[in-house]
Structures are given as structure tokens and as C-alpha cells.
Amino acid sequence: MWALWWRVVFLLLGQAGALVPSPPLRCGVEAWGKKKKTNRERAWAERKKAEACAVARRRGRATDLEPSWLAVRGTRVEEDHRYEQFFFDEATTARLAGLALAYERPLLVGVPSLAVALDGKRDYLLLDRDERFQELRWEPFDFARPCPLDSGFEFDALFADPPFANVDIDQFAAALRVLCGGGGPSTPPIFVCYSIKRAAQLAEALRDLGHLRQRGPCLSYACGLMPQQIGLFSTTTAL
Known part of the structure; x- marks a missing residue:
């Protein structure tokens, strides 16, 4: 009887011992844990490095986009994204210039890309907040506080590329009315570069200045x- 009892005890102890990892297995588990910790630390370090690079890249800028630039009579002028200043690419600029060249005295509101393209080819006037364009034919302009033209420039077409966020549609429409003398039959042709998602709002806001409709393909910023x-x-419709 006692012999049978001890055999049962030894059998149970043997099964319990089988559940305890052998030294090599324990070493493997520990190594796996250390490797996992190392991977987490490496991933965290890479994440922090990427964040630091992003901060450095954005320093002094409002977007992650690489600023485009214009050559203004030999001076390089970069976009200032803080003020939603974006320059058109070559194809869009050429398209707008082709339209503007059909007029003798186009007024350019916030479209420095077009002013550079027309420089020396037309008697234009650029209205813009950015004083870096004063080498061109330029007057300062603020959509929030629009004023009639100081120079008395008489224009036969108006091209505008207003900010989409910093200036709302009603502000933009009010500014154009000031420039166009309130609207009416004598209002010159108006060309506006704007988000197609807000086309209906734009047409409604400017309805007293003319029948505004989208013309041609989309435009592109550089x-x-x-x-x-x-x-x-x-x-x-004369495009």
C-alpha cells in the first residue's frame, strides 16, 4: 500500500515538474521579451525623430507643402502659406495669361503669378498684401478693408484668386463691389479662381456683378x- 502511495506522489511531482520551463526555454522567453522591448524602444525613437523632422520642416510655415516661388525681376519670392499665398503652376499661369492678354488693362487681385507673366506685356495693376511685389506695378490691398484704387486705374477685366479660409465669400464679394464701383451693366468681365465645392455660394454672392459660371478645366497650384x-x-463666355 505504501509503495503504491509513493508511486502516485512521484507521478504527480513528475507531472508538475513538466510544467516548469526548462532552463533553455526560460532563456528563450527572456530573450524574446528583451527583443520585444528593444523593438518598442526603436519604434518610439523613430517616431519621435520623424515628429522632430516634421516640426523642423514646418518651422516658419503654415503647411507641410514645399513653397513654390516666383522670379520677380530677378528676385526669388517664395509663397507665404501663412496668408494662403499660393502660386499657379506654369500651365495654369499660361492659360490665365492667354485670357488676360485679350484685355488692355487687367486688374489682378491676389494673382502675383499672373502679374509676373504679364509684366512688360500689358498695362496691368496687381493688388496684393505682399510688399515683396512692389517692384511690379502694385498697390497694397486688404480684403478685410477694401478701398477704391488709389491710382484711379481704369481696368477692362478683373482676375482674382482670393484666400479660401482667411477671407469668406461675403468679404470677397464686398471687396469686388468696392473695386467695381458697386456693379451694374458697366462691370467689366470678372475671372475668379475658387474652390469648385463652393461654386454655388460664389455665384450667389457675386450675382449682382454678373452671371458667374465655371469655365474650362481645373486650375493647379505649383x-x-x-x-x-x-x-x-x-x-x-468669351474664353
């Missing part, structure tokens, strides 16, 4: 902002 989302809206 930095890649809002691809296939910017349309050219005009009160004239």
Missing part, C-alpha cells in the same frame, strides 16, 4: 495644393 479642386469662374 506646390500641389488642392489638386483638381480649383476652378476658373467667369462672368464672360
Whole structure:
């Protein structure tokens, strides 16, 4: 009887011992744990490094987009994204310039890309907040506080590329009314570069200045902002 009892005890102890990892297995588990910890630490370090690089890249800028630039009579002028300043790419600039060249005295509101393209080819006037364009034919302009032209420049077409966020549609419409003398039959053709998602709002806000409709394909900014989302809206069909 006692012999049988001890055999049962030894059998149970043997089964319990089988559940305890052998020294090599314990070493493997510990090594796996250390490797997992190392991977977590490496991933965390890489994440922090990427965040630091992003901060450095954005320092002094409002977007992650690489600023485009214009050559203004030999001086390089970069976009200032803090003020939603974006320059058009070559194809869009050429298209707008082709339209503007059909007029003798185009007024350019916030469209420095077009001013550079027309410089020396037309008697234009650029209205813009950015004093870096004063080498061109330029007057300072603020959509929030629009004023009639100081120079008395008489224009036969108006091209505008207003900010989409910093200036709302009603502000923009009010500014154009000031420039156009309140609207009416004598209002010159108007060309507006604007988000196609807000086309109906734009047309409604400017209805007293003419029948505004999208004309042609979408426009493109050189930095890649809002691809296939910017349309050219005009009160004239003579494009």
C-alpha cells in the first residue's frame, strides 16, 4: 500500500515538474521579451525623430507643402502659406495669361503669378498684401478693408484668386463691389479662381456683378495644393 502511495506522489511531482520551463526555454522567453522591448524602444525613437523632422520642416510655415516661388525681376519670392499665398503652376499661369492678354488693362487681385507673366506685356495693376511685389506695378490691398484704387486705374477685366479660409465669400464679394464701383451693366468681365465645392455660394454672392459660371478645366497650384479642386469662374463666355 505504501509503495503504491509513493508511486502516485512521484507521478504527480513528475507531472508538475513538466510544467516548469526548462532552463533553455526560460532563456528563450527572456530573450524574446528583451527583443520585444528593444523593438518598442526603436519604434518610439523613430517616431519621435520623424515628429522632430516634421516640426523642423514646418518651422516658419503654415503647411507641410514645399513653397513654390516666383522670379520677380530677378528676385526669388517664395509663397507665404501663412496668408494662403499660393502660386499657379506654369500651365495654369499660361492659360490665365492667354485670357488676360485679350484685355488692355487687367486688374489682378491676389494673382502675383499672373502679374509676373504679364509684366512688360500689358498695362496691368496687381493688388496684393505682399510688399515683396512692389517692384511690379502694385498697390497694397486688404480684403478685410477694401478701398477704391488709389491710382484711379481704369481696368477692362478683373482676375482674382482670393484666400479660401482667411477671407469668406461675403468679404470677397464686398471687396469686388468696392473695386467695381458697386456693379451694374458697366462691370467689366470678372475671372475668379475658387474652390469648385463652393461654386454655388460664389455665384450667389457675386450675382449682382454678373452671371458667374465655371469655365474650362481645373486650375493647379505649383506646390500641389488642392489638386483638381480649383476652378476658373467667369462672368464672360468669351474664353
